[in-house]
Amino acid sequence: MADYGRASIDYIAENTHFATNVTYQQHQVTREIRANSLGKYPGFRGCTIWFTGFSGAGKTTIAFALEQKLCELGLPAYGLDGDNMRHGVCINLGFSMRDREENIRRVAEVSKLFADSGIICLSSFISPFVKDRMQARLIHEMSGLMFIEVHVSTSLSVCEARDAKGLYAKARAGAIPGFTGIDSDYEPPEQPELIIDAGEETPEQSVQHVLDYLYKTKIIPETAMQELRERKTGVQADELKDDCTQNGHSSEA
Ligand SMILES: Nc1ncnc2c1ncn2[C@@H]1O[C@H](COP(=O)(O)OS(=O)(=O)O)[C@@H](OP(=O)(O)O)[C@H]1O
Numbered sequence: 128m129a130d131y132g133r134a135s136i137d138y139i140a141e142n143t144h145f146a147t148n149v150t151y152q153q154h155q156v157t158r159e160i161r162a163n164s165l166g167k168y169p170g171f172r173g174c175t176i177w178f179t180g181f182s183g184a185g186k187t188t189i190a191f192a193l194e195q196k197l198c199e200l201g202l203p204a205y206g207l208d209g210d211n212m213r214h215g216v217c218i219n220l221g222f223s224m225r226d227r228e229e230n231i232r233r234v235a236e237v238s239k240l241f242a243d244s245g246i247i248c249l250s251s252f253i254s255p256f257v258k259d260r261m262q263a264r265l266i267h268e269m270s271g272l273m274f275i276e277v278h279v280s281t282s283l284s285v286c287e288a289r290d291a292k293g294l295y296a297k298a299r300a301g302a303i304p305g306f307t308g309i310d311s312d313y314e315p316p317e318q319p320e321l322i323i324d325a326g327e328e329t330p331e332q333s334v335q336h337v338l339d340y341l342y343k344t345k346i347i348p349e350t351a352m353q354e355l356r357e358r359k360t361g362v363q364a365d366e367l368k369d370d371c372t373q374n375g376h377s378s379e380a
């Protein structure tokens with residue numbers, strides 16, 4: 128777990144209204160045991176990959192393509208998306224600074240539950256403020272879960288030119304006050320685990336970057352990565368051996 132120091136923990140403590148008279152209940156099933164009933168590969172690999180960036184940066188496109196690829200490989204994954212969560216768990220929240228903070232707190236807690244259950248959780252939220260993303264990270268790491276921050280760094284000009292949902296045009300016309308990048312701030316991450324410029328690369332390349340990271344950190348086992356490469360290139364497993372050794376994987380899954 129990264130060391131965020133007392134200041135971060137105190138910040139969260141001071142800004143959280145704790146419920147009283149509640150006792151945390153321990154599960155009888157460990158993460159390892161639960162993980163063995165999930166997907167094709169044994170072993171716990173629950174974690175959260177957190178995509179942050181402007182509206183239209185490509186967060187959802189990349190996360191959902193990744194979700195599909197992982198599920199095809201037999202690795203359980205679930206995409207949590209800003210637009211979708213705001214249809215349910217976060218339906219009563221708007222886009223003020225305070226509402227965004229509560230939005231990110233809630234979706235981080237939901238992400239944590241997915242990760243805890245052994246699923247690779249793909250969370251795509253603008254999450255424009257450093258302190259909210261820091262809280263999301265803390266929520267995971269205090270529970271011993273990996274939190275992988277991916278900055279989808281596509282420039283505002285590219286996002287605005289895409290304007291897939293027509294929201295930038297509305298925001299420029301003054302019809303959506305407080306729109307991120309127009310009249311509401313976006314604070315880029317200082318030390319994300321990955322940076323993806325989806326203005327410069329294709330969704331397939333971006334998906335591959337995340338897959339490579341998951342392989343490097345041993346979340347994706349060697350055999351799954353091998354299957355993926357064979358599907359893609361048709362090359363035989365023998366030819367991939369050198370690659371796998373370089374990444375520090377043994378010959379077992
Ligand atoms: N004011 C304002 N600013 C930014 N975005 C807006 C706004 N109003 C509505 N939308 C739409 O809501 C989606 C972002 O929701 P998020 O939950 O990811 O936002 S946040 O993390 O709480 O900032 C975002 O979706 P994405 O385009 O997928 O990012 C927009 O479609």
Ligand SMILES: Nc1ncnc2c1ncn2[C@@H]1O[C@H](COP(=O)(O)OP(=O)(O)O)[C@@H](O)[C@H]1O
Pocket residue numbers: 180181182183184185186187188189251289291325326327328329330333
């Ligand atoms: N390299 C790319 N990566 C991701 N999306 C891209 C890329 N090139 C173009 N796009 C398009 O940009 C838009 C991105 O929208 P979306 O994935 O919903 O972004 P976000 O979730 O960040 O708001 C989509 O219409 C997508 O097809």
